Amino acid sequence: MAKTAKATKAVVKTEQVNPYEAMLERFNKAADILKIDERARKILSRPERIVRVNLPVVMDDGSTEVFEAYRVIHSTALGPSKGGIRYSMMVNEDEVMALAAWMTWKCAAVSIPYGGAKGGIKCEPRALSEGEKERLTRAYTAAMANVFGPDSDIPAPDMGTDDRVMAWIVDEYSKLNGNKFIPGVVTGKPLELGGSKGRKEATGRSVMLTTLLALKELLGENPEGLTVAVQGFGNVGSIAAKLLSQRGLKVVAISDRTGGYYNEHGILINQAILYRDQNDGVLEGFKGGEKISNKELLELNVDILIPAAVENVITKENAPHIKARLIVEGANGPTTPQADEILEDKGVWVIPDIIANAGGVTASYFEWVQNRRGHYYTEAEVNDRIDQIIKEAFERMLHKAFRHKVSLRLGAYLSAVERVAKGLELLGKF
Numbered sequence: 001m002a003k004t005a006k007a008t009k010a011v012v013k014t015e016q017v018n019p020y021e022a023m024l025e026r027f028n029k030a031a032d033i034l035k036i037d038e039r040a041r042k043i044l045s046r047p048e049r050i051v052r053v054n055l056p057v058v059m060d061d062g063s064t065e066v067f068e069a070y071r072v073i074h075s076t077a078l079g080p081s082k083g084g085i086r087y088s089m090m091v092n093e094d095e096v097m098a099l100a101a102w103m104t105w106k107c108a109a110v111s112i113p114y115g116g117a118k119g120g121i122k123c124e125p126r127a128l129s130e131g132e133k134e135r136l137t138r139a140y141t142a143a144m145a146n147v148f149g150p151d152s153d154i155p156a157p158d159m160g161t162d163d164r165v166m167a168w169i170v171d172e173y174s175k176l177n178g179n180k181f182i183p184g185v186v187t188g189k190p191l192e193l194g195g196s197k198g199r200k201e202a203t204g205r206s207v208m209l210t211t212l213l214a215l216k217e218l219l220g221e222n223p224e225g226l227t228v229a230v231q232g233f234g235n236v237g238s239i240a241a242k243l244l245s246q247r248g249l250k251v252v253a254i255s256d257r258t259g260g261y262y263n264e265h266g267i268l269i270n271q272a273i274l275y276r277d278q279n280d281g282v283l284e285g286f287k288g289g290e291k292i293s294n295k296e297l298l299e300l301n302v303d304i305l306i307p308a309a310v311e312n313v314i315t316k317e318n319a320p321h322i323k324a325r326l327i328v329e330g331a332n333g334p335t336t337p338q339a340d341e342i343l344e345d346k347g348v349w350v351i352p353d354i355i356a357n358a359g360g361v362t363a364s365y366f367e368w369v370q371n372r373r374g375h376y377y378t379e380a381e382v383n384d385r386i387d388q389i390i391k392e393a394f395e396r397m398l399h400k401a402f403r404h405k406v407s408l409r410l411g412a413y414l415s416a417v418e419r420v421a422k423g424l425e426l427l428g429k430f
């Protein structure tokens, strides 16, 4: 009884953050500093288009389920809209709207010629059979046939989706378009179907790269031996952990939806990846470290914290207890605006999502370019191009932040919002 009361109290106390409002708060701060035209502010405060569909899918047992699905186009001011598709039970309209807007700012912050979008289907992907997932993906593609397109809106993988899902989208979309093979309609495809070398690792790679840049340029420290905790052990978290440990940092904690693992001597990341891949995609039962909770992981005494799972995990409740000196946002939107202020007061450097995880969309851009040219780059060529773009975006963020004496997040927003507002003006949208 007492336990229930305590739990209820904890829920009430937890910071409730609407991700779209969190996005707007940062956008408005940047718009105020830049004094952008009020008409641009009005346009960019809302998505251009919200498509919501209910998808009936025949399940393996013969029953029919109806799945709620979205595609939100936030802006096409700088090019066709770009953004992943998420399969998760947490998907809702506000979340997809926020994720779509973050894509606009991300593409603008790294200067690639895209607008921003995001898609989502409310489902538990791990509970679906391969066949059910394929039918659901094909139904979604058919419903979005007039939204997707290599010159209009280009999806990619996000949480709960992967290159297999992208391949089904290419097939369905190509069928719906007179059987022309149109690989450029999505990125993050398997290599055999026009995927790009380096794409799978690209998001984790930019997390690694921006961590090293921040250590060098902001903290003035040698990476060797510094400790790291990584929340989320999917595409982004596991690859960031692997690349950082290859560069001499010590990843002492990792976690996923099933909980966390701590080892003061450093987790053997390749072993953890192998374990996850042989255990239905989760770390549950991993013996390479002592069991900790996700909450404990965030508050560990480490040098660097990498949230690489979901939104709103660093809140005003736990921000005061965070001991890391550097936070590198692998996930989209992991830090709430109130937590941002607490971290800033504490002198914690936060490399914002729209820079730290932008390697994924940058590699996607090169995949799309390669599909259009029909000419494919080596992995080294792709990585060099991504590294160059991320480094330049990192420097632009620093320049804006130092010039306006604001946080790195606001610095990144300043460079992004300025570019999108200018695009709208040049297009004659107001």
Ligand code: NAD
Residues within 6 Å of the ligand: 157, 158, 159, 160, 161, 203, 231, 232, 233, 234, 235, 236, 237, 255, 256, 257, 258, 294, 308, 309, 310, 311, 330, 331, 332, 357, 358, 360, 361
């Ligand atoms: P993924 O599905 O491959 O992995 C997600 C991981 O997070 C899994 O290990 C899962 O168990 C874990 N997780 C889920 N809920 C959790 C919770 N409440 N607490 C702790 N762990 C939890 O997804 P991903 O592609 O690695 O994406 C992770 C984040 O990175 C998302 O915010 C996504 O939007 C962002 N992102 C991904 C890419 C990309 O290229 N994949 C690019 C940019 C940003």
